[in-house]
Amino acid sequence: MNNIRSRFSSLREYLTPVTHTSTFKTTGEITPEEFVAAGDYLSYKFPTWQWCPVADDSLEKTFLPKDRQFLVTRKVPSYQRALSYLNGGAEEDDEEDVADEDGWTTTHTHMLKKGDNEKEVAVAKNDHSHELINDQEIQDIDDDDFDIEPVVEDGKNPSGGVVSSSQESRRNYDLYITYSTSYRVPKMYLVGFDADGIPLTPDQMFEDISADYRDKTATIEKAPFLQNTTSVSIHPCRHATVMKVLMSRAQIAAQSRKAEAAEAATKDITQGINKLGLKDSEETGGDDEWEDVQGVGNNKEEDEEDGVIRVDQYLVIFLKFIASVTPGIYHDYTMDAL
Amino acid sequence: MPEKLKFVPFHSSVDSSFFQKLSELKLDKFKLDTSSQVILAYYNIKLFTKNSAPLINVSGTSFENHSNEFHRMLPGGSALFAPGNLVNLNTKEQFQEMDKNAYLQASGEKLYQSFKSKEVLTNPALLASLNVLSFSDLKKFKFYYWFSFPSFYTEWMINSSRIESAKEEFDHKIQTWWQTETNDNKKNFFLLDADNNPIALSELVLDDKRNDSIRVGIIDASTYPMIPSWYLRNFLTLLLYYGYTKVEVLVYRFNGSSFWLDLSAMDSSINLNIRQNVPKVTGWEKTSNGSLQPKIADLQSLLSPVSLAEQAV
Known part of the structure; x- marks a missing residue:
């Protein structure tokens, strides 16, 4: 049954015609060309994101350049599970409210009672005890290890011959962004590893998806651009709407900034005129200032027409959105670093 | 100390x-x-x-x-x-x-x-x-x-270490090195000439009498400040085997936190017998x-x- 469904969706992905008309201002959707431009901008600004080719020609999306099939950032740390964000999720609520205005159906958020939390925590605990059982199974190997311990001790431990980085709860994620033809938006895939570099199971990966999205938009599937890799994808059915909302918010913010700038500009002009009145000899200087101010003003207007957010900044905003879906995965750390 | x-x-x-x-x-x-x-x-x-x-x-x-x-x-x-x-x-x-x-x-x-x-x-x-x-x-x-x-x-002491701040210059040198050295097996471990240009490791010769430091480089995969990755260890052992007891290493990182280590091999028996005995x-x-x-x-x-x-x- 599921096979049929996933085949249907890949068929749909295959059949949906690729459009090249830019509509991102009105719909929040982007064309493959815009995806490439946005990817270039992202990987330029944040070099942890890199373009990647596909291993096998059969996986290739022909409307994307060969060397720009998808974006990847590897081994992004996650120190805390999304569960621990449930109670104090002020930021998420904020996000929610805005989305609500645009008709986002939030069926789960307010229904998520304390009981659910406890259940989920219990599930997580069970997983852990399961791991402990595994450890016991190989206890004898552990004992054997003391035989090799002397060598290892000599080599590793004298006055800290190595740096130990014991961070059991740390996970690492490989994050991928591809272009979804059927929804004309970027699509996010996550592949997780535990602190020992062992692949996470889908259930474990779901622990890192915020509960609001976990049941609605997170899907388990084979990453279509990789070979034999099961991933969790964020289903892109609502991406366009959310992106539109985020962009209009950014526009409002930019407009208020513009208003401030205009006020400041008026002051400049007044000063310029004052200067003109005071010193005739510096007329040319005054003119320059005028032109300058006008130049800035014109640019601002153009920006506004462009919807404030340029299309190459699309993925940066997209990642801000994804950060609310996966609150514990620190792909934003790059932005702090720069 | x-x-x-x-x-x-x-x-x-x-x-x-x-x-x-x-x-x-x-x-x-x-x-x-x-x-x-x-x-x-x-x-x-x-x-x-x-x-x-x-x-x-x-x-x-x-x-x-x-x-x-x-x-x-x-x-x-x-x-x-x-x-x-x-x-x-x-x-x-x-x-x-x-x-x-x-x-x-x-x-x-x-x-x-x-x-x-x-x-x-x-x-x-x-x-x-x-x-x-x-x-x-x-x-x-x-x-x-x-x-x-x-x-x-093998045992090494750090005489001194310093951060390399000329990121762009070294980025360029490593780029050039990778373009000339297309064999992936050779890209990571190299010698450095007086101008800090990487040279292939095959130029390494046995030299017991040398008093000044040999200058080498690695491309590092760790991001711990001032601590190099595991594989430098074998590189140093190799240099020791070839008779070098003083080594200046460029630990190159693409994230800009590259550094130099000025190292000396200790006079321990492991180090001195490197040619006779396989170290632990x-x-x-x-x-x-x-x-x-x-x-x-x-x-x-x-x-x-x-x-x-x-x-x-």
Whole structure:
């Protein structure tokens, strides 16, 4: 049954015609060309994101350049599970409210009672005890290890011959962004590893998806651009709407900034005129200032027409959105670093 | 007061495709064969996360054993390669009873032989080599495995260290070096000329009488401040074997935190007898809680067709 469904969706992905008309201002959707431009901008600004080719020609999306099939950032740390964000999720609520205005159906958020939390925590605990059982199974190997311990001790431990980085709860994620033809938006895939570099199971990966999205938009599937890799994808059915909302918010913010700038500009002009009145000899200087101010003003207007957010900044905003879906995965750390 | 040199050990990270391929090969090719299989791993050199250990990755492609295959699936210039051996055992008992000490020592001796035969100079990637010991329970999709990164124990003191701040200049030099040195096996370990330009390791000659430092470089995969990755250890042992007791190392990082280490070999018996005796070999990977034991990957939900079908609702 599921096979049929996933085949249907890949068929749909295959059949949906690729459009090249830019509509991102009105719909929040982007064309493959815009995806490439946005990817270039992202990987330029944040070099942890890199373009990647596909291993096998059969996986290739022909409307994307060969060397720009998808974006990847590897081994992004996650120190805390999304569960621990449930109670104090002020930021998420904020996000929610805005989305609500645009008709986002939030069926789960307010229904998520304390009981659910406890259940989920219990599930997580069970997983852990399961791991402990595994450890016991190989206890004898552990004992054997003391035989090799002397060598290892000599080599590793004298006055800290190595740096130990014991961070059991740390996970690492490989994050991928591809272009979804059927929804004309970027699509996010996550592949997780535990602190020992062992692949996470889908259930474990779901622990890192915020509960609001976990049941609605997170899907388990084979990453279509990789070979034999099961991933969790964020289903892109609502991406366009959310992106539109985020962009209009950014526009409002930019407009208020513009208003401030205009006020400041008026002051400049007044000063310029004052200067003109005071010193005739510096007329040319005054003119320059005028032109300058006008130049800035014109640019601002153009920006506004462009919807404030340029299309190459699309993925940066997209990642801000994804950060609310996966609150514990620190792909934003790059932005702090720069 | 000189400080003893520390290293950040490799951490392994295994893609599920590696286990999938291993299962296939176990069924179709290896069967009961427990002889050593050649694999290829890669380590990211463009990690930017703070305090990250060097991560060695294996995937299904590792069995193809050719870096070209990886170039087709990795972002350009993001990784370097490490040769490895995989021993896949048939039962859990075999896995448990195997003499791991002897196994590691043997792979260390092999590396030591390559110092003697000078093979390592034409194939420096050997300095970062690895072993994987595994047992695959195919019915339960459970994999027991243990990585080791054979490494010689020689003792070095840090005379001084300093941060290299000319990022762009060195970025350019490394770019140029990679363009001239197209062999992936040679890209990571190099000598430096007086102008800090990398030169191939094959130029290294035996020199017992030398008083000034030899200048070398590595491209580092760790992001711990001022602490180099595990594989510098074998590089230093190689230099010691060739008679160099003073070494100036450029630990180059793409994230801009490159640094120099000015090192001297200590007058310990291990160091002095480097030509006569194989130094002690260390390198079994520790788990995240710091214990020396194998890892277990339970991948039923990732690999089993039945589980996959159940989950994909």
